[in-house]
Amino acid sequence: MKQLAIIIPAYNASTSLNRLLSQIVGQCTDQVEVVVVDDGSSDDTLSVAQSYSGNGVVAVHQDNAGVSSARNRGIQECSAQYIWFVDADDYLKPGAISTLLAAIEQEHADCYLFGFEKRNGSNVTCEVNDGSRLYADQQQVSEHINEIFSQNLVNTLWNKVFKREIIATNSLHFEKMESGEDATFVLQYLAVSNSLYVVAQIVYGYVLHSDTSSSHVYHAQYADDESRMFSALQTYCHQTGAKAGSIYASWGKDLVIGLDINAYNGMGPRKNYAAFRRLVNEQRQRLSGMAKVNYYAMSRWCVRLMRNSVVGYCVLRMRSLLRHD
Structure with a gap:
């Protein structure tokens, strides 16, 4: 059995996928399998993936069903001991695969967490834990959960490696959600796993596409998805x-x-405050459970901030809106 499977869901990503696969192939060993799931692309994403078949890359095609479905298909297609979910438009740092294989060999754990850099145009920031450490059981992980993820992200998949046996044994899968599906999967996984090894090295490169982000789009199920994430x-x-x-x-x-x-994205081209407040209130009413509790707790925090600094409150609440106008 190979040690590591790299699963790449891809949709209309031929250029970036070609770059990514070139990086992966240049780092691969016989302990790594690569599965690209083409999610019904209309460009030549599938043919790009197939062009690497001689280098051990398996290309799978399915009708367009979304990234969650593509990841689930990738889980079905792989057989390695561990799984790493990589996005087609991101990149690996030099030596990334050897770093992960060495960590797997050095410390046997159910999950591996590692550092990454985030690239937004020419601006690059890094998030990485300040030291490598093994949390040997679930109690140790749970007791240090705030500390671990104060320096890294719990929400994302690509900064973690998961044990395939735990996914299969517990029938874990990605749910179809407009947002929050990654965090929901991670938390469901952590709830049924034991150990976590933190790798204090930057392995992954995340590319932020600010001009084409889905945050420009109104998501009708946003409040419901956030409630499910908080529930997890x-x-x-x-x-x-x-x-x-x-x-x-x-x-x-x-x-x-x-x-x-x-709400701002849902107003259409003619934006006005009344429509904005109506959409915000509609979403509030759809919140449930801990999402609702935390929303109103943070809203009260924002009100206190407004009392102390009107400018600070406006920056907090309106900065992102103005960026997306």
């Missing part, structure tokens, strides 16, 4: 005894701004 965090805390206060607070702040952005 609540379930994780209940099952493990974790106190994830800082994660709740961070997500709550993001939710306050996210509802505003989503």
Whole structure:
């Protein structure tokens, strides 16, 4: 059995996929399998993937069903011990694969967390934990959950490696959601896994496409998806005894701004405050569980901020809106 499977869902990503596969092939060993799932692309994404078949890349085609479906298909197609989900428009740092294989060989864990850099045009920022460490059981992970993810992201897939056996045994899969599907999967996985090894090295490159981001689009199910994501965090805390206060607070702040952005995107070309407030209120009413609790807690925090600094509140609530006008 090979040690690592790299699963790449791809939709109309021929140029970036070609760059990514070139990087992967240049780093691959016989311990790595690569599965590209073409999600019904209308460009030559599939043919690009197939052109690497001589280098051990398996290309799979399916009708367009979304990234969650493509990842689920990739899980079905691979057989390695561990799985790494990589996005087609991102990139690997030099030596990324050898770093992960060495970590897997050095410390046997259910999940591996590593650093990444985020590229927005010419601006590059890094997120990486300040030291490598093994959290040997679920109690250790849950007790340090805030510390671990104060320096890295719990929400994303591509900064983690997962054990395939745990995914299969617990029938874990990606749910079809407009947002929050990655975080929901991660938390469901952490709830049924034991150990976590933190790799204090930058392995992955995330490319932020600010001009073509889906954040310009109104998502009708946004409030429902956020509620499901918060529910996954609540379930994780209940099952493990974790106190994830800082994660709740961070997500709550993001939710306050996210509802505003989503409402702003839903108003169409003729924007006015009355329509904006109506859409925000409609979304609020759809929130449930811990998402609702944290939304109103953070909203009160924003009100206190407004009392202290009108400018600060306006920057917090309107900065993202103006960017997306």
